[in-house]
Amino acid sequence: MDFSDSPDETAFRSEVRAFIDDHAPHYLANDLDRSGFGNTNTGEHDTLEEAKKWQKIKAEAGWACLMWPSEYGGRGASPIQNVIWGQEEGRYAKLSGTFIIGQGMCAPTMMTYASEEQKQRYLPKLASGEEVWCQMFSEPHGGSDLAGLRTRAVKDGDEWVINGQKIWTSGAHHSDYGILITRSDPDVAKHKGLTMFFLDMKSPGVKIVPIKQATGNSEFNEVYFDNVRIPDAQRLGEVGDGWRVSLTTLMNERLAIGGSIATGFPEIYELARNTTIDGAPAVEDPAVRNRLADWYVKSAGLKNTAARAISALSKGEMPGPENSIGKLVAGGMMQDIAKYALDLQGKAGLLMDPDFAEGAARFQAMLMRSPAVRIEGGTDQILRNIIGERVLGLPEDMRADKGIPFSEIPTGSG
Amino acid sequence: MNFDFSDDQKLLADQVQRYLDDHCNNTVARAVLDGEQAYAQDVWAGLAEMGLLGTAIGEEYGGTGAGYLELCLVAQQIGAHIAPVPFGGTVYQVAEALLASDDEDSKTRWLPKIASGEVKGALAVVENLGADTPRTPACEVIDGKLRGSKLAVTDGALADVYVVLAAAQGQPGLYLVDAQTAVEATTVESVDLTKNVANVAFDDAPAHLLSSDGLAALAALEDRAAVLYAFEQLGGAQSALDMAVAYAKERFAFGRAIGSFQAIKHMLADMYVSLKLAESNCYYAAWALANDAADLPLAAATARVAATQAFQLCARDNIQVHGGMGFTWEFDCHMYYRRANLLAMELGGLSKWEQRLVASLPLQASA
Numbered sequence: 001m002d003f004s005d006s007p008d009e010t011a012f013r014s015e016v017r018a019f020i021d022d023h024a025p026h027y028l029a030n031d032l033d034r035s036g037f038g039n040t041n042t043g044e045h046d047t048l049e050e051a052k053k054w055q056k057i058k059a060e061a062g063w064a065c066l067m068w069p070s071e072y073g074g075r076g077a078s079p080i081q082n083v084i085w086g087q088e089e090g091r092y093a094k095l096s097g098t099f100i101i102g103q104g105m106c107a108p109t110m111m112t113y114a115s116e117e118q119k120q121r122y123l124p125k126l127a128s129g130e131e132v133w134c135q136m137f138s139e140p141h142g143g144s145d146l147a148g149l150r151t152r153a154v155k156d157g158d159e160w161v162i163n164g165q166k167i168w169t170s171g172a173h174h175s176d177y178g179i180l181i182t183r184s185d186p187d188v189a190k191h192k193g194l195t196m197f198f199l200d201m202k203s204p205g206v207k208i209v210p211i212k213q214a215t216g217n218s219e220f221n222e223v224y225f226d227n228v229r230i231p232d233a234q235r236l237g238e239v240g241d242g243w244r245v246s247l248t249t250l251m252n253e254r255l256a257i258g259g260s261i262a263t264g265f266p267e268i269y270e271l272a273r274n275t276t277i278d279g280a281p282a283v284e285d286p287a288v289r290n291r292l293a294d295w296y297v298k299s300a301g302l303k304n305t306a307a308r309a310i311s312a313l314s315k316g317e318m319p320g321p322e323n324s325i326g327k328l329v330a331g332g333m334m335q336d337i338a339k340y341a342l343d344l345q346g347k348a349g350l351l352m353d354p355d356f357a358e359g360a361a362r363f364q365a366m367l368m369r370s371p372a373v374r375i376e377g378g379t380d381q382i383l384r385n386i387i388g389e390r391v392l393g394l395p396e397d398m399r400a401d402k403g404i405p406f407s408e409i410p411t412g413s414g
Numbered sequence: 415m416n417f418d419f420s421d422d423q424k425l426l427a428d429q430v431q432r433y434l435d436d437h438c439n440n441t442v443a444r445a446v447l448d449g450e451q452a453y454a455q456d457v458w459a460g461l462a463e464m465g466l467l468g469t470a471i472g473e474e475y476g477g478t479g480a481g482y483l484e485l486c487l488v489a490q491q492i493g494a495h496i497a498p499v500p501f502g503g504t505v506y507q508v509a510e511a512l513l514a515s516d517d518e519d520s521k522t523r524w525l526p527k528i529a530s531g532e533v534k535g536a537l538a539v540v541e542n543l544g545a546d547t548p549r550t551p552a553c554e555v556i557d558g559k560l561r562g563s564k565l566a567v568t569d570g571a572l573a574d575v576y577v578v579l580a581a582a583q584g585q586p587g588l589y590l591v592d593a594q595t596a597v598e599a600t601t602v603e604s605v606d607l608t609k610n611v612a613n614v615a616f617d618d619a620p621a622h623l624l625s626s627d628g629l630a631a632l633a634a635l636e637d638r639a640a641v642l643y644a645f646e647q648l649g650g651a652q653s654a655l656d657m658a659v660a661y662a663k664e665r666f667a668f669g670r671a672i673g674s675f676q677a678i679k680h681m682l683a684d685m686y687v688s689l690k691l692a693e694s695n696c697y698y699a700a701w702a703l704a705n706d707a708a709d710l711p712l713a714a715a716t717a718r719v720a721a722t723q724a725f726q727l728c729a730r731d732n733i734q735v736h737g738g739m740g741f742t743w744e745f746d747c748h749m750y751y752r753r754a755n756l757l758a759m760e761l762g763g764l765s766k767w768e769q770r771l772v773a774s775l776p777l778q779a780s781a
Contacts, residue, residue, distance in 0.1 A: 001483060006415075080415055283772065289768055292771075293769075294719075296716065297691065297720045307698075308417050311416055311418050312418070322690060383683075384676075385676065391686060398670065
């Protein structure tokens with residue numbers, strides 16, 4: 001057990017540090033530091049434009065998607081080197097939000113299932129941020145029951161014709177490409193009739209409609225498919241094997257999100273030091289300390305769990321479903337922290353006007369965004385099922401849809 | 415960076431586990447629970463024979479000098495088997511107090527006997543209800559003789575030697591007292607009937623000064639012991655969770671295994687989450703302990719709070735998963751529940767360690 005950098009790691013860290021010092025967009029530093037939860041603040045500068053600019057600078061110097069093979073735009077770095085990069089990139093990593101889904105989820109799927117020619121064509125531009133990707137899985141009828149999706153794919157010569165609707169697609173409105181899971185055969189059991197594709201988001205028949213969220217913002221979209229044609233060459237994996245392909249994507253989602261998940265602890269600790277209760281700093285109040293200790297234990301536990309996953313990864317072991325705990329712990333914790341932060345602020349805690357509310361209303365923003373953390377990418381309840389069934393080996397819940405053709409599964413309202 | 419125990423360390427843990435599986439299943443703890451013996455003497459002798467009592471004691475004092483990472487893994491197995499032996503008082507408290515002192519004579523006199531299992535120890539600090547650490551102890555040393563009483567001393571009636579917080583001319587110090595002298599230990603019932611707890615009275619017992627800055631030495635000792643107790647709690651939590659999971663798979667109600675119901679499954683998932691967080695925090699604390707890291711106080715308090723939470727939750731909900739059977743004397747659930755709540759109070763309870771955790775946070779805590 002050793003938490004210090006090895007000599008190689010030290011050398012790598014100084015190389016990274018030198019690059020960041022010389023090339024990072026330091027003019028954005030102050031704005032980025034004022035980013036609220038769930039948004040990237042670039043002040044007067046356009047966020048997407050700045051994100052693409054920094055991504056391109058990194059890519060040209062070989063610092064984008066470090067762990068990818070160099071022929072696809074990476075540098076074949078080790079998991080530990082990737083962690084070191086993340087530590088040093090610091091605030092500028094906030095600019096990468098736009099690319100997380102494409103680079104963290106679509107790319108591993110493409111690497112596993114796309115042809116060599118397609119990989120050469122798409123991956124380097126994905127790494128450099130020149131092209132942005134999204135993933136289209138969830139549907140109005142298939143959220144937690146993901147395999148219950150209904151978007152139809154029908155073969156027509158060398159092409160497939162797609163009809164249906166996806167929902168909760170992050171960043172669809174500025175994506176160039178996307179991966180799409182469809183139902184190619186409704187007459188077999190639900191997990192068996194699925195097929196995965198990638199497509200050009202500018203294809204005729206694709207319509208993107210932003211969703212106005214409970215926060216008032218729009219990070220997600222509905223995507224409609226009206227006779228959209230996809231060449232069979234853009235199929236990922238075998239016909240009917242889409243479920244297995246999607247697991248590659250979802251497993252990587254846990255990796256993409258797991259390591260760097262925000263919990264709200266540094267923010268609440270700072271607030272507790274700078275707020276007073278009856279004239280004394282809140283952090284000295286036993287009731288406040290009790291909560292701070294509980295939250296610190298959780299956030300340190302997640303950090304240390306991620307460090308163990310990285311150690312396992314660097315020994316060639318695949319991080320398993322136990323990494324599902326990250327989002328499960330962080331989501332609820334963030335919601336509790338936001339609520340408590342408002343409480344510490346007294347009645348002024350109800351203010352959300354950034355000119356009056358503490359820290360430009362960072363906790364109020366956290367309060368409003370945190371319910372989504374407990375839902376997106378697997379609800380708290382689905383994550384508990386995963387832990388119960390795949391980690392602890394408990395029997396599955398009874399399912400009414402087991403072993404019957406998808407077309408015969410009861411649908412309630414239809 | 416490498417955040418895992420080595421293969422050799424894991425091998426040691428496997429050996430200890432196999433030994434305790436064979437010689438310290440829960441019927442051994444039950445013999446103590448039912449008052450048939452004061453502690454598991456055979457297990458104690460076995461641990462001594464395997465050299466485990468001297469895991470962190472150097473060879474010059476008769477130990478194996480294996481180290482603290484190894485001792486953490488041994489502690490985890492002691493906890494997993496709710497072993498009814500005076501391991502904590504002897505190894506985490508008294509041996510640690512000796513190792514931290516620069517009193518060569520005391521070290522040479524006591525440590526080899528601790529490593530060989532000949533001598534058991536206990537730490538005597540508490541004097542009244544409500545205060546974990548008396549700032550000005552009523553126990554007093556005059557002319558090298560200790561007079562006064564201590565409450566709630568774990569393994570107090572089993573100990574051959576005590577480390578006692580006492581004052582000399584108002585100055586708290588840590589003192590070593592031989593149980594063969596003017597000492598009277600009276601066993602009192604505790605929440606965990608598999609562990610001896612006693613009130614100990616000292617009537618002008620010869621006391622040997624180990625550390626003249628008693629409160630600071632005690633705080634440092636507690637940081638180290640907290641990590642080791644946290645590993646015991648981790649082991650206990652894992653056993654309680656394993657017991658609950660096994661029952662949820664085999665017990666049928668409404669025509670199916672109760673573990674298939676989400677109400678049960680999600681409770682078990684939450685137990686697992688708590689255990690996993692504790693485990694990762696304990697791993698970091700083990701490293702901090704083994705390397706005398708500057709952030710040991712924070713790492714120890716974090717591991718301690720996390721492991722206390724995890725063992726208490728797992729022990730509590732293990733009973734819940736078992737339903738009525740979990741509330742019987744016959745089922746082992748209450749043994750974990752008892753041990754969880756005894757260990758939660760060792761070195762002071764959760765609220766004390768929460769305070770210590772926050773007090774040790776650096777200004778820019780980021781985790």
